Amino acid sequence: DTEVTQTPKHLVMGMTNKKSLKCEQHMGHRAMYWYKQKAKKPPELMFVYSYEKLSINESVPSRFSPECPNSSLLNLHLHALQPEDSALYLCASSPRFEGKTQYFGPGTRLLVL
Amino acid sequence: AQSVTQLGSHVSVSEGALVLLRCNYSSSVPPYLFWYVQYPNQGLQLLLKYTSAATLVKGINGFEAEFKKSETSFHLTKPSAHMSDAAEYFCAVSPGNQFYFGTGTSLTVIP
Numbered sequence: 001d002t003e004v005t006q007t008p009k010h011l012v013m014g015m016t017n018k019k020s021l022k023c024e025q026h027m028g029h030r031a032m033y034w035y036k037q038k039a040k041k042p043p044e045l046m047f048v049y050s051y052e053k054l055s056i057n058e059s060v061p062s063r064f065s066p067e068c069p070n071s072s073l074l075n076l077h078l079h080a081l082q083p084e085d086s087a088l089y090l091c092a093s094s095p096r097f098e099g100k101t102q103y104f105g106p107g108t109r110l111l112v113l
Numbered sequence: 114a115q116s117v118t119q120l121g122s123h124v125s126v127s128e129g130a131l132v133l134l135r136c137n138y139s140s141s142v143p144p145y146l147f148w149y150v151q152y153p154n155q156g157l158q159l160l161l162k163y164t165s166a167a168t169l170v171k172g173i174n175g176f177e178a179e180f181k182k183s184e185t186s187f188h189l190t191k192p193s194a195h196m197s198d199a200a201e202y203f204c205a206v207s208p209g210n211q212f213y214f215g216t217g218t219s220l221t222v223i224p
Contacts, residue, residue, distance in 0.1 A: 004156075042203055043157070088154075092157075100145075
């Protein structure tokens with residue numbers, strides 16, 4: 001089973017809302033990633049968790065707050081977003097952090113009004 | 114610095130024709146190399162990966178890629194394009210604990 005699941009598939013939120021994106025994998029992977037992807041562009045790395053600890057934060061604004069409650073679950077909490085934050089948010093996991101294959105979820109399409 | 118260059122942001126081929134998508138990398142150490150495909154409104158799906166075993170790597174959906182160290186290339190090919198191959202293709206390199214994507218190539222298949 002090489003599946004990474006993400007919920008919700010689509011999300012529309014206002015600039016004052018608080019919402020969360022959820023990512024789950026049951027492959028025993030110990031590294032999990034959040035990416036942001038704009039149309040016709042490659043994914044941009046936001047955060048990396050390795051063994052449930054935040055390893056990389058690519059200078060992401062504080063209105064994005066990641067959380068890794070356990071080795072299978074990764075959340076991205078959203079608060080006070082801007083319209084330019086509208087994008088496809090992708091979660092990925094890999095067996096470990098360091099050059100290993102990343103498996104991607106289907107993404108959450110976010111629209112900020 | 115590590116980077117990936119995909120030549121040609123748009124490639125069009127006729128159905129049944131050869132598909133060739135180009136990827137060149139720069140890396141100071143032997144890297145892991147990947148090709149991913151992304152269909153509209155979906156996530157990235159792994160097509161194939163090179164991890165220093167065989168230089169010719171076979172992937173899913175009839176795709177394959179050849180690692181050429183002397184040319185620092187990892188081009189993706191498929192002998193005969195199918196309409197369902199129309200998608201965005203990303204090359205990626207992972208020389209260590211980072212993952213670098215190319216800018217992507219949009220493949221159009223003409224019936």
